[in-house]
Amino acid sequence: MPGTMDFFEAQAAAHRTTLRLVGLFIAAVLALVALTVFLVAAVIAFNMPPSGYISLGKIFHALSPGLILGIGGGVIGVVLVASVFRNLSLSQGGRAIAESLGGRQLPPNSNDRNERRVLNVVEEMAIAAGLPVPPVYVMDEDGINAFAAGYSPDDAVIGVTRGTLEMLDRDELQGVIGHEFSHILNGDMRLNIRLMSVLFGILVIGIIGRSLLMSRPRRGFRQRSGSRRGGAAHVAVLGIALLLVGYVGTFFGNMIKAAVSRQREFLADASAVQFTRNPAGLAGALRKIGSLSATSKIRDGRAEEMSHMFFGPVGGGKRSLFSSLATHPPLEARIRAVDPAWDGTFPAVARRARQEEVVSDTDRKFAAAGEALNPAAGALGDLPPAAGAVLGGVMAAGILADSAAGRMGHVTPDDVDEAHALIDGLPKPLYEASHDPFGARAMIYSLLLASDQDLLATQMTLLAERAEPGVPALILDLRAAQAPLPPGQRLTLLQLAMPALKSLSEAQFRHFIQTLAALIRSDGSIHAFEWVLHQVLLKELRPHFEGVRRRSAGQKSLSILAPAAATLLSTVARAGQNDTEAARAAFAAAAAAIDLDTSGFEADTDPNMARLSAAMRQLRELHPLSQPRLLKACIQCVLHNGRIQDSERDLLHGVAAALDCPLPPLVAEH
């Protein structure tokens, strides 16, 4: 079993794999061009006097620069255009891909027991990994299969088949969903989109060849002009050649797919085990796929193109003629890698029927109680202590920062258990509100309510004017429910609310953002939490509503982005310390850690956090391997005086979200 990689390394490795992919692609296209040219020349040679036979000599005669350039240019042109076209259509976000596979979104507040189970598992994993909760789509298929699609964690979706909902128990679901989450974390999704675009380009040639062949015969018989009498035959032959080339191209394409995706499947399996500490779950799911009554077969023809994105082989796992073309490692090998003690049997599988939960029984604890929970989970009643942990010395802070930063991108079973306990411990009104589009908005408004009475009155008046009926009353209830919650969990509530917010209509979304902005501005200044909330919301919802803005993985180093990094560290330093000198010292310590100019501290305040927003935008282009260093510096800055304050913790959370760095809740608390 291959060793598991750190999240940031995995991202960088995905980038390297992309380069390899491009190289293979170019080689394949060149091979195709050469093949096409050769075939066409052969046909021309056949027709050249003395006609009737081919020889290498005649072929070389037929090879003229015009021929090579014309055909070569045409093939390359078509492949490029088709690839770009497919890339554009696939980059519309995960939602588009799921819909194109016939998926239907599960409402976050669904009442069906099977649907609730998978929604809960996805939610736990996302919170544990520090990622926004992705919407879940279900495909109407009987087999057991799943996929993760999207361009980045913000527009990621998880897809499962109906068979998965009906046939897997909670542990097995965790294994499968963990596997999919590792795809998201390892940067596989973007790689998959590139892969599919490339393959589509190569496939298109075959399609063109086929259509040329089918349309030619009618027109061929009408050719009159002598000099072009052979022209129709030429084009027909071109069609055959292109068809042949297309099929050969598909062969190469599948080889590329296999070369890239098989290894990543093993990696994803390993990561899933790491997340859940329960190999039995993943092994159980794989075994169920292997059983005759289940399999992972997908009937919908559109899934073939995306076969490498699925959890199990889309064709049902029958041994293909060329096993080197398989996108997944053989099922037996995967099971053994996860569960060395496997006895080689596949269980018979039963399907569960749809089961509606009555309204009064939607208590999540009740739903999960009947399931076989992770036996090692235990009763995690106490959440880790909130702000107020006192530590001594800068050295300790440095060590802690190291371990905290090292834990980023690593999801452990403790994180998952922690997330489960966290979600279970939420007051019921908050939990329900976060899963319902109407309630989710109200909940976010309530997070921004001031404690000062006058300010509160202003805000409530504003909401009464602008928000929909029923919102003000709900907000006050939600605010009361939030009182016992540790402040660090406010942003967790935000993460939970993501799928519900994504089901707003565009007009509702715009109205929501405008009202939110008005609410934030109502007290005349922007506080750290308000800034973070606004940033995270916009960053995660904008791609969903306004189209995904594709940007390639950042390549810039910290030294190039030094001014932006200085602004960030200065803001973090100022947030935690009361006087400028202490802030300057904290800044210096942090800056030294990443070889930044320690005198670059910015002492003046940043009204409306405008400078920070600009800096964060620039920092998005940071190279993946520099991100943990920057975050480590931020953590060190925060721990400089040994205490973590609410504003500092919120800022950390916001910065991590803005950089697409998953920050597990345990790390954020300690």
Add this chain to the structure above:
Amino acid sequence: MSISTIVTLVVLALLLFGLIAIYNRLVTLRNRFQNAFAQIEVQLKRRYDLIPNLVEVAKGYLKHERETLEAVIQARNQALGALQAAAKDPGNASAMQQLQGGENMLAGALSRLNMVVEQYPDLKANENMAQLSEEMTSTENRIAFARQAFNDSVMTFNTYRQSFPPLAVAGMFGFGQDATLLQFEDAEQIKQAPQVSFQ
């Protein structure tokens, strides 16, 4: 191959991609409003599940108002049936109309029940009754919100379908008709929302 053939092929290819893009967008927009209907379904089902409980509680007090109660149950069952039919084909004109009709009838039955309840202060004061009424009201708001989202996405689909160039090819692709919006009458519910106080 002559230049003109190549140019023709390129133009044809672009046209083809354009048509594919239009088709995909029509499919996407239709999926969006069908998905939006799912949220309406969840909320309406919640409401329909509350009603039998409501009737149970009221039965003990309203011993002589059996017809009113039965009317509510009947309207509720009919609306549930209409909902299930509509869920199979959201946006379809007749399905939407059936659902609207069912909902309006239910609203009427509920408002008649409300008027009756007003005359029985014991029932009004009953804790279960108050709680159920409160939940019904909050569900109302959510239904209205979900309906707004559904109608927004239906409008987006219709607007795109009616614009040019999709208009020219929509019929060919199987999108011959506009989707229908969902309208409910604004009906009185069992209880008003509690007063908002800034304490």
